[in-house]
Amino acid sequence: MGTRTIIPFGPQHPVLPEPIHLDLVLEDEKVVDALPSIGYVHRGLERLAEVKDYNELVYVAERICGICSFIHGQGYCQGVETLLNVEVPPRAKYLRTIWAELSRIHSHLLWLGLFADSFGFESLFMHCWRVREKIVDIIEETAGGRVIFGSCKVGGVRRDISNDTLKRIRGELAAIESQYNELKPTFLKDASVNRRTVGVGMLSREQAIALGAVGPTLRGSGVAQDMRKLGYAAYKELQWEPVVETAGDCYARTVVRVREVTMSFDIIRQAIEKIPAGPIAVKITGNPTGEFFSRLEQPRGEVVYYLKGNNTKNLERFRIRTPTFANSPPLVIMLKGCELPDVPVIVLTIDPCISCTER
């Protein structure tokens, strides 16, 4: 056994826009153990349920994270709607699906850019964000905000997108997808990218399940599980299958996200084709009663909202388990045995969102 050294990684690091810390135990350049620390900026948002009306809490849920803000709001609303026994109009379900998939595309493009940056491919980073900007433009046009959508509410959505606008967006998405397709081969086939990702940060299928991995981290290890298959919003009426890769390395997790962007373009196209006419919300009366676990697929993986109502305007308990919280223990296993320069690359392959984790 060589001399062991403990290297602190974070909470401030060039690849980390938010604070997370790892104690890396090294033998020479090899990582033999890692221990994560979070909690630098824990906000305790869950307890705001005790002082905010359940309708107001949508705004809090959307602000848990700026990248997957829409799906946070959607997950919260779906949970409250279940407690209230409310059925959302079909058009609202399709609009939620379209906005959620736009979120997934812009989140994955953001991640692909950051990932390229983590191994020094600056031009690839800029190209990914150039394409992402056009998706954010569509979000701004349809929702009014580029980061916080403010579009989901208990009982449906706040605003409609006209059929003419949807048709135009379908055309714009085709042009954006064409530009995206030019970037894909670099992630999938470029030798310099492959050298940093293939066989690095291994997580087997058994480890992924045992350690509670979710999302692309789980599917990159060969587990075909995607919470959209639960059939919420309009997903059960659309044709799609979870994207799965089996290698369990950084490359596999990258390929999952690269392919999921393409799948999201397809899901949006289908949703625009099939979206029915009709109202976008129903009137809400009464207060939530009972308990429910609302599970959705965010870009980073399964998010769980536990809601418990006691027939008052305030929820008794509002608990959020975010994907990065679930993917932190698998990260420890991925890091064991890697070389020190691979640590930033491996950390980024779980697409860490500390804002979500420090809800």
Place this chain on the structure above:
Amino acid sequence: MIEPQPITTIDRSELPAKTATLASQGWRLVQICCTTGDTSLELTYSFDKEYAFSNLRVIVPRSDAVVPSITASYLAAFTYENELQDLFGITVTDLAINYNGKFYITTIKHPFLQKKTNTPASTMPA
């Protein structure tokens, strides 16, 4: 469509054995959640297997808030169980990776045990 979400209430002494069985059957740990009552704390352990969703519930009195760790079966539980210790003041015995109250940096000790959410006085210098 609402998925079935069964909840089975068990005694805390049964927790290690029950979770060991679930782990051996390939269930994935989804989350651990605590809900505070006036005199008790309600812990819910959630598991998933191929989209099936199942829960174990343990209720402990506030005056004796001690539960055994499930990290022997699910190592990933160490994050949730350290959260239980830091936010709710629950003692988790035999915890594989114990941050000893330093998992979260909070202004108030065990903040989720407090009665109401009040904005703490600013800790910034005037």
